[in-house]
Amino acid sequence: MDKEPSFKKNPLSLQIDLSKFSQESFAPATEEEKRQQDVMGESTTFFKDGMRKLFRNPLAVMSIIFICLILLVIIFAPMVVPYKYEEILSVEGRRDKGAKNLAPFTYSELEQKYIENGGTRFPHIFGTDEMCRDYFIRVVYGTRVSFFIGLFAAIIVLIIGMLYGSISGYLGGKVDLIMMRIVDIIYSLPDMLMIILLSVVLQETLQFPSGTFLARLGTSMVSLFIVFGLLYWVGMARLIRGQILSIKENEYILAARSIGAKPGRIIRKHILPNCLSVIIISTALQIPSAIFTESFLSFVGIGVKAPMPSLGSLANAAREGLQSYPYKLVFPAVMICLIVLSLNLLGDGLRDAFDPKLKR
């Protein structure tokens, strides 16, 4: 390298002209220079990055906090409050007939007497309903039912939609064509009408042995789940199929394949993480829509079975005494709105954090 090159360098050549470099250029790096190569920030994974973005979104954080609060209340309130949702109030074994339609934080005459005599009575935070039942615990159970339905329906939709969509997307060709025509037809059925029809029929035909979990849930709830399983998965299936089809065509899949990555690795490392965000987001947005549907059905009168409350059926029952007891409407109504609102905001936040490209 000490020797001068014997030929004259072409001025247009991009070849490195070694004569321009002095001896020091090839000296080993000093400790300080080496440290510049150190990675200061930890590398983030896709999931970590998304979560960081999510927690930077104040609306999403607020909805997460609110949802957690609601979850805590619906889990622990039944343990704290000594009333049951179907229990008609009684004081020391005597039916409390005066405890009808009490305002929030008031006691009936019988209860007041009992308290004066030294007894303690848990306050009726939301008052009582027309059948002398504690309204707070009914709203809590109603929220529980609504949440449970939303979550369960979303899971059903997720499982069926994912299986159907991924099979259709992977196989492609004729199978895909036929499977998607079926989806097209189900998609064009008016869902709400079909739900009403199916719930009406299933309520008449389904019978469960009494005492089982399904019987306690009531035929209408089970029929609601059946309907979700039959009809609502099509949107999810379409979405996932589309995702898989478009991801399969991406260059990075081709690149991965060309350097000899095995199909298992391609699916695990490339296709799944790219689908995952869409799946999470649409599942999160599925929950409020299921809660909406349930409350609508309960409002029409084909929702949960009678003693079991749901937010929709509570709101419907409150219409009877709307003039005198408007707060009975306000509690479940505000509850539905807040739950749906926070779940919507959370879903939007998830979408912004995990997939900014996706627009509804």
Add this chain to the structure above:
Amino acid sequence: MIKYVIKRLFLAVLTVFIICLITFFLMHAIPGGPFNKEKALSEATIAALNARYNLDKPLWQQFILYMDNFLHGYLGVSLKNGREISAIIGESFPISARLGLLAMAVALLLGTVFGSTAALMRNKLPDRLIVFFSTLFTAVPSFILATLLLLLFCIKFPIIQVWSANKINYLLPVIALAAYPTAYITRLSKTSMLDALSQDYIRTARAKGVSKFLMIFKHALRNSLIPVITYAGPQIAYIITGSMVIETIFTIGGLGSKFVTAITNRDYTMIMATTIFLATLVVIANLVCDLLYKLVDPRIQFD
């Protein structure tokens, strides 16, 4: 284009047929015939009634008969009051249709106006307010809003008279029904308006000195309306189901409240006929909207 129209028409007819099939067989899965009343009828009477209504024939023949009647506009007789269902639909559907169309018109108009305003005044106070309210109203079910409106304007502050003998006051029902689609269309048209405003042709228009008014109304708004049109079709289905509860709450005798009554009364023939009627309506509305969409936006490819 023609191939696409034929394909969509075929799909629509197939869907209606499948809806009829599902409805018919579901209704027949219910135990107990239509003549199971509290008073037990004699065997001979039931046989005669079954023969009269063709219920003694095999199921597939009954289905063909039902389809034949359906195509001729005859939808059977209500089990509860014995009236012809086509007559009931004929007198109650115009009320529902009027309510639904009014709500839809309000939603489309207000939604695009609010959405475009929000997009044009991005990050200013009107935008913030519009975003806040549109987010809020997408979380309020129509029946809750309707009951709250009723509570507020008819009971607490009796300004608006809802119940009157002969004239229907459409104001509150339309507000309740239009709130959700308005909020949704607002969000939709805001995003699409922002999208349209960032396009190259807007910059070109601005560069050649087109006035702001023309730029917004001729170039941006027209393009931003395309997603709104796609949304409007499926929205018909929402309006129909929404108007069921709204009509029940405001005691308007439209088809929606008749349907809800039929559900609570378990009036099976009425449920069946109304479902088929409304479902057909939804399918037709979707078809028309899809075709219009392709007509409005020539960039869409026909596959």
